[in-house]
Amino acid sequence: MRDRRSRSGDVSQGITALKASRVRRRLIATTAVAIGCAWSLTAAAVPSGKTVAMLPMKLLDTSAEPTDQVNDHTRRLEVMGNSLAADLSKAGVYNVVEVTAADLKKNCPSEDAKCLLQTARQAGASYMLIGVVHKSSSLIMQLFMRLYDVKTEKEIFSRDLNFRGDNDESWRRAEVFLADQFVNGAHDKEAKAPH
Template identity: 35%
Template structure:
């Protein structure tokens, strides 16, 4: 139940002298798979390692959003793990999957390995109902290790939690913000 609807319902119950529960429904978040590009030119095939790191990044981000904030994770319900990223689905289909899953927010993006030492990425958070971006960041991190990806996921999760806690993020879609959804 949206917060405004909950407040109206609570006011009606209070007026009728009925008890009101103190908790509102927690917002839901779907974390899509992240796309990955490696232009480092390294000879050794690291595809399996990178796929594992990317899934660990996605999973850690999802867990941190749930543990560090009021967000309940929901699955996008894609038929295969690989088919659930902005790079593998059309933007409108990814948005539809998020809506069908009941997600209030959709986290998506990509990671790019530029060299052995430098990675960067783009992370976006979409207010699903409004189809508006409430968070968009370009990040960079050092290293191509499990630890480097873990640190990057922790940093992104903390930044998302901090940003979504700001009142301006909650109002972004309602005030005519032109940062239209998935692109």
């Protein structure tokens, strides 16, 4: 009787792990498509003083950690988005208009690319900034940022950052580093570099 139960438990755990693995792969593939994960830089970056619509930051958590961190992650995403918008605006390089999650849900519930670009246009922006944080474990985090020209609908800048630790300080450092990339024109230098 014990052997059957333990074998049955092993099979159940194996099936659950397989399903979780499939879900993770689908989530990663969906996120990669949604933000153009592997695209390269295609044009010059945003000219100084232009308006950028910043969409709410998203989280893809494939860590399968048992602890519920939804509240912490929701707060960190909001803080990261607000801080990035403030840092970009404060530097005087961009005029950042934040699109709220409520506005996005109301105006673009499907969140498909065309609808997101239309939402940025309606906000009066020439450019749209999308960010996704991927948590693959409690130690390994990635931040994917994509900047699009709203008129041409083309990606013009991308940055993929890795950072360690899922805590307020590690998220803050990732945001500060990313803001510095925009403000100090790292993307301009890349765009002008020979390909």
